[in-house]
Amino acid sequence: MGFAYKIDDQQGLYFITCTVNQWADVFTRKEYADIVVNSLKHC
16 A cells, blocks of 8 residues: 555544456456355445
């Protein structure tokens, strides 16, 4: 990560985003694709 984040309010709500590098593995490996599908089903 290029930036350091500091949480000042421990009781506050925060929104974060994540990025996956080299997306090809997510779609070509069944075990990774299953994790994505199960996560979407959960949501």
